[in-house]
Amino acid sequence: MDQQLHVFVTVAEMENFSRAAEELHMTQPAVSQYIQSFERTMGTKLLERSNKFVRLNKAGEIVYHHAKEILGLYTKMHYLIDDLTNKTSGPLSIGASYTFGEYVLPHVLAKMHKKYPLIIPTITIGNTREIANLVLGHQLDVGIVEGEFKDKHLVIEPFAEDPMYLVASPKHRFAQKNGEISLSELEEETWIVRENGSGTREATEKMFRLCEMIPKHTLEFGSTQLIKESVEAGIGISLLSYWAIRKECSMGALKIINVNQLPILRKFSVVLRSPFQTKALTVFLELLRENKQAP
Template sequence: MAINFHQLHIFYTVADKGSFSHAAAALHMTQPAVTMQVQSLEDYLGVKLFHRSTKKIELSEAGRALLPYARRCIELVRETEAAMSRFTTMIEGRMQLGASLTVGEYVLPRLLGPFNKEYPNISVSMKVMNTTQILEEILNHQLTFGLVEAQVNHPDVHTEPVLSDELKLIVPAGHPLAERDTAAFEDVLLYPFILREKGSGTRRVMEEELERCGFDTGRMRIVMELGSTGAVKSAVESGLGITILSQSSVKHEVALGLVKVLNIEEVAFRRSFYSIYLATTLLPISAVTFLTFLRERDLSQWL
C-alpha cells in the first residue's frame, strides 16, 4: 500500500492548526475521523507523529521530519491541477467565490462570459462585498476563495496576485482638465475631490502611491467620501468633483462621453488583484481552472 495523500493532507492541517478539533473544522470533517486518519498514517509509517496531552499536541521528531514533505505534496497537487486544467473544457462543478467591490462589479462580469464559453459546464456563484467580509467568510468556511483589491496578511490565508489594474484621474466631460491627457499634481489640487471611503483598497493604493512619489495627500480638497465606486462615478458625472478610480470601472462612462480619463504626471497607480483562500485548503478543480484562466489568458481583449 502506498502512502495516502488524503492522510498527509490531514496530518499537515493538524500540524498547521495545532489541534485535531481546529483541523476537523477546516477540513469539514468530524474530530474522530481526523484522529482516525492520523492514526492510520502513523500505523502505516510505524512512528508517532504527535505527542498528545490533555492541553495541546506537539509534533514528534518524526512528525517534524514529515511536515515539509507533506507541504511539498500539497503544493505539487495544486500545481498538477493547475497544469491539467488547461487541457479540458469538460470540467464540471459549481464555483463559489467572493469578490471585492471593484473586482466584482466592474472586472469579473467582463471575464465570466469568455470563461463560460470556454468552460460551459462550470456554474458560478459570486458574492460582492468588502475584503474584510470576504476574509471572514473564508475563515468561517462559508466561501471557498475570494478575489480582492489589496494583499491580505493573515497566517491562515494564502494570498496570490492574479490580475493587474491601474487607477487613473477621472474628470467629468466639460471639465477644464478634460482637454488634456496628462495633468500635473499642482493643477489637480485646484479642484475638489470625491473619493472612496478611507480603508478601501482603491483609496489606500492612491494615497500610498502619491506619498511614495513625494506628494502631500493632505493638500487634496476632499468634499465627499463615498462607500461605493458607483456613487463616486455618479457624483463626478454630475460635476461635483474629480476622482481617482480604476480605469476598468469607467469604461462604459468613457464610451458614452460622460467622463475623461487622464494621467497624473510622474505617478502610476498600478496595483494587483489577489486571490485568497485558506492555506490548508485544496481548491476544487473549478476554482483552480478559473484562477489559471485569469493568470494565463490575455485579459486585455475583454477589459
C-alpha cells in the same frame, strides 16, 4: 451533528422556527427537537425565545460563528471527494472586491459557463477586507482582492495588474486645461473616495502620499458606480481602476486627467484558505490567469 448545525444556523438566520421549518422542509416540532438536542449537547441554551422572535444569546453567537465555518468546511470536503470520480461540476462560491467583481469577473464567468456549464457559481461582492474575512471563515472557496493585502493565514497570489487613473467630467476645468496640473490645484479639488477597507481607497491614499498632498475636500462613497456617476455629474474628481472607467472613457462620459505620478499600478490577487482545490476551483483559477492583462 452536521444536521443539527444546519438546523441551528437556519433558525438563527430566519429568527423564527416556523420560517426555518419551511426553509428546511421539516415540521416545526422536528426543528424544535433538533434545537433542544443540540442545546443539550452544548450544555447551555443558545437561543432566546419569545412569541415574536428567536434570537441568539451570547453562547449562541459563539456557536453560530463556528458553525458557519464548520458547515463550510464540511461542504468543501464533500465536493473535494466527489471531484475524485466525477466531471467538473458543482457549486463554486466566489468573492470579489467591487472593481474586479463588477467589471472583470462577469467576463471570466461567461467563459467558464461556456466551457464548464455544470459549474454553478455564487458571487459575493464586498470590499477587500470583507472578502478576505469570508475566505478566512471558510464561507467562500476563493476571493479576488485589490492592492497590497497581506494575511499570514491566507494563500495570496497576485495575478494581474490594475492601472489607476485620475478621472473627471469632460466639462471639468482639468479636462479643458493644457499643460501640467499643479499640486495646489489637486489639493483644492473635491475628491470622491471609497470607504476604508477598499482597495481603491488604499490606492487613492497611496497617491496622496506620493504627491505629498492633503485634499481640502473629500466625499466618501461606498460604490464605484456611484463615484463614476458623481464624477460625470461634475461633483468632483476620483482615482479609479482602468477596468471601471474604460467604457465611460471610450464613450466620452469621463476624461482621464494626466498627472505625473499616474497611473498607479496595483495588483489583483487570488486569496485562498485551503490548499485543496475542487476541479471547479482549479478551472476557475486557470481562467483568471488567462485574463490577467488589461487590453
